[in-house]
Amino acid sequence: MAVLICGGAGYVGSHTSALLFEKNEELIIIDRMARERQNAVIGGKVYNGDLNNSEFLDKVFSENEIEAVIHLAASSLVGESMSCPLDYYNNNVVGTLRLLEAMNRYHVDKIIFSSTAAIYGNPKSVPIKESDGPSPTNPYGETKLAIERMLGWAEKAHGIKYVALRYFNVSGAHDSGEIGEDHSPETHLIPLMLQVALGQREKIVIFGDDYPTRDGSCIRDYVHVMDIAEAHYVALNKLRSDGPSGIYNIGNGEGFTVKEVIDTVSKVTGKPIPFEIGAKRAGDPAVLVASPILIRNELGWYPKRSTLLEMVESAWEWHRRHPQGFPKIDQGIQKEGNVT
Numbered sequence: 655m656a657v658l659i660c661g662g663a664g665y666v667g668s669h670t671s672a673l674l675f676e677k678n679e680e681l682i683i684i685d686r687m688a689r690e691r692q693n694a695v696i697g698g699k700v701y702n703g704d705l706n707n708s709e710f711l712d713k714v715f716s717e718n719e720i721e722a723v724i725h726l727a728a729s730s731l732v733g734e735s736m737s738c739p740l741d742y743y744n745n746n747v748v749g750t751l752r753l754l755e756a757m758n759r760y761h762v763d764k765i766i767f768s769s770t771a772a773i774y775g776n777p778k779s780v781p782i783k784e785s786d787g788p789s790p791t792n793p794y795g796e797t798k799l800a801i802e803r804m805l806g807w808a809e810k811a812h813g814i815k816y817v818a819l820r821y822f823n824v825s826g827a828h829d830s831g832e833i834g835e836d837h838s839p840e841t842h843l844i845p846l847m848l849q850v851a852l853g854q855r856e857k858i859v860i861f862g863d864d865y866p867t868r869d870g871s872c873i874r875d876y877v878h879v880m881d882i883a884e885a886h887y888v889a890l891n892k893l894r895s896d897g898p899s900g901i902y903n904i905g906n907g908e909g910f911t912v913k914e915v916i917d918t919v920s921k922v923t924g925k926p927i928p929f930e931i932g933a934k935r936a937g938d939p940a941v942l943v944a945s946p947i948l949i950r951n952e953l954g955w956y957p958k959r960s961t962l963l964e965m966v967e968s969a970w971e972w973h974r975r976h977p978q979g980f981p982k983i984d985q986g987i988q989k990e991g992n993v994t
């Protein structure tokens with residue numbers, strides 16, 4: 655039986671797919687960008703399509719024997735969600751609703767869901783525990799919280815077991831240096847800085863320097879993408895062995911300011927990273943740092959590449975080797991494959 659990975663051509667999705675492929679899992683990947691990003695996918699049967707399309711889901715579920723779903727298909731930019739909230743509800747909440755309906759129709763009863771630290775909003779205390787009340791400050795976080803709650807009700811009514819993984823700030827790349835972070839347009843801090851180091855950008859804008867933090871810039875908990883991929887595999891095996899549903903933080907338990915990230919990127923790349931101070935970004939909490947204790951105690955997962963240096967080195971390896979990101983299809987580099 656196969657594992658269905660929704661959003662398997664995205665940043666976390668492609669690394670999770672690669673890990674499961676290396677573990678000899680049978681994979682079905684669906685992604686609405688599967689054609690454009692086919693070079694991000696190293697194995698499995700790939701379908702190009704949208705979760706909101708129930709007929710498409712019927713095709714995927716009827717053509718394959720699916721044991722479990724790993725669901726990472728979502729719009730995930732905090733700033734964009736502030737200006738296009740309805741798109742976020744449509745892509746994230748409605749897309750997941752259609753997926754759960756399909757799982758229910760085809761009697762698939764296990765799902766690993768990619769949730770986010772954005773559901774906490776401005777935390778009352780750090781490190782943030784899963785038991786701390788959710789209070790999102792942006793529509794992106796609201797949609798992920800709505801989905802977590804939908805999963806809870808779907809379990810009660812339909813017996814669909816779930817693990818929701820609340821990612822903090824994903825960073826780094828696959829050990830091969832052949833898969834990595836490639837968004838268009840890029841908005842994330844570390845890849846933007848690496849573009850400065852590559853000479854593709856002049857400088858970085860720090861979004862606010864009067865937050866109540868040690869140097870005034872925002873603090874985030876960065877976690878390596880391969881550690882996140884591993885968390886999905888661990889969670890999948892927990893559900894396979896009849897473990898209970900659960901919601902877990904996926905972070906390191908340590909936070910770094912934007913200015914500290916600049917210093918690390920400069921050290922790793924050997925290049926200065928010029929910056930200027932800009933306005934705060936709407937919806938940005940000052941500090942997000944995880945308590946990663948619960949998942950360690952219950953699932954035995956902990957981050958193995960936990961230093962910022964390791965994460966930036968790994969991201970730099972990918973960006974250095976692939977300064978333009980994945981080869982684009984219109985550049986004529988196309989893989990043999992069964993993109994449907």
Ligand SMILES: O=c1ccn([C@@H]2O[C@H](COP(=O)(O)OP(=O)(O)O[C@H]3O[C@H](CO)[C@H](O)[C@H](O)[C@H]3O)[C@@H](O)[C@H]2O)c(=O)[nH]1
Binds near residue numbers: 770821874
């Ligand atoms: O040009 C930039 C880009 C970012 N930042 C700052 O750098 C930090 C990290 O920003 P990212 O955009 O890299 O990441 P976010 O923290 O906004 O978002 C990440 O965490 C969120 C949860 O809070 C969501 O999960 C989201 O998908 C994920 O990318 C933030 O404090 C942001 O204000 C800057 O100062 N300048």
